[in-house]
Amino acid sequence: MSSTTVTGGRLRTGRTRGRGRKQHALFRLRGEIPLSTRIGLAAFGVVLLLFIWWLAATVLFNEVFLPSPIDTLHGLSTYGSSGNLWGDVQASGLRILKGYTISLAIGIVLGMFIGSFQSVEALWESPIGFLRYVPATALTPLFLFWLGIDEAPKVALVIAGTVFFNIVMMADVARLVPREMIMASYTLGASRTRVMARVVMPHCLPGIIDVARVNLAAAWPMLVVAELLAATDGLGYRLTVLRRGNAWDQFFAVLMVFAIIGIVSDLLLRWLRNRVSPWARP
């Protein structure tokens, strides 16, 4: 080691003696941290959230309009024993399932073609780019006029609110297939259909599941808007009922149910991605 007379570096790095810029173990850009630290920080994050929530409920606001975590837990048990919980989850879940399945089907088919063929891309780019920025929630009254007040407008709103995200992001997934992989497949004698089915699709599968997972988060707000306006069951409808009855602890319990459904579906789709495409595991 050299005890040099060069002071420039030392002057620039400040406090510590030696060459180079010292890096903090927790704050290196894209650096890895030990698993134990990770778990510790994750647990701390949850505790912090609950603490702030509790603080806000007990000290800052009126506890009636912002129930504490414990009140919410009570609300959840009241809501659960009222017999409405399961029916609401089923009603809302089914609407999401119908709408989002259709949205995914359109998104995957159109996205794969847009990402694979420049001609298809050129044809669809402008219409999709235009429609994408029309707020789907603004269409709610129209859907009620056009489709009645039953299931159809709710399913339609879920589709309208997610299908453009799905198309655009699925197309991006298709664009990630390396050109050389496609070219190699052609020189091995594969037809265009075979390249689509046996090369593009398997390559895109993990990406498709990831996009489906990310955009599912956008499907729920659409459903809630539809159910707030016109419904006789479902989690969104329950929110209006509980609001009218001033049952804010149960109101918060419904919000928790949304979060739990979200986390569970997220984990399920992650698991599915790793299961069907172990080669793409990050």
Added chain:
Amino acid sequence: MNPVAVDDVDELVLDDPSVDPGALPHEHEATRPPKLVVRDLVKEFPTRGRGQGKVLAIDHVNLEVADREFVCLVGSSGCGKSTLLNIVAGLDLPTSGSVEVDEEPVIGPGPDRGMVFQTYSLYPWRTVAENVAFGLECVRMKKAQRKERVDELLGIVGLTKFADHAPDQLSGGMRQRVAIARALAPEPDVLLLDEPFGALDAQTRRAMQDFLLKVWQRTRSTVVFVTHDIPEAIYLGSRVVVLASHPGRVIADIDVPFGPGHGPGITRDPRYLDLRDEIEELLGSV
């Protein structure tokens, strides 16, 4: 040193008694038509952005490759060597001119012209054996027959033990051997390789070069090998075609005076060193 005329090198070859004349293309040329003919090939690309500009990537290239010949196309970046290979593969269309294999015009990609890329481009969701089988599935070969052929090819490339491995469990050199086996599976008339060893480290690269020569001798295929590495081109090719850049054009067509069975010893041969210097000068002077 002056740029060599093709004749000089021919003399060099004929003067040498150790060279096996059967390995040289001239004999075939006299008796049968060439395997691959590139005729008056021109390729222009539109320039990006505004304007009607065009860039001439390939300027009237002519090339004949004899059956079972190993030809290396060498040139710096921008000489259109990859574009030329893509056009031969049928993956790109020429602006004018034509490519013929066995006197039939090339109109698109097909399994008669296998291609190996620098990036391996293996299917990561398929095992090694399934990767090799891809081309055989395309011609709807029966399963039992397919397995037999895959086993044979994995034997040739020395990967029998790795048949059920995933590509990402293999080293770069092994992956490229899978890619070569996969390209050879449909028994192509011509094997096209686009800088296949460019991503490998020096030692692996040398081993892969010897490996490719062995495969070539064993499968008796016609090979067109694109590289920017002059020593690699001389080491591998029975003929080296030198391409100049901007626009891409043939500036020399040199027969290499070493038989196909040569070992790594030729890198110390004065003729090898001379040839290397000559090509370096050719590429440096334009």
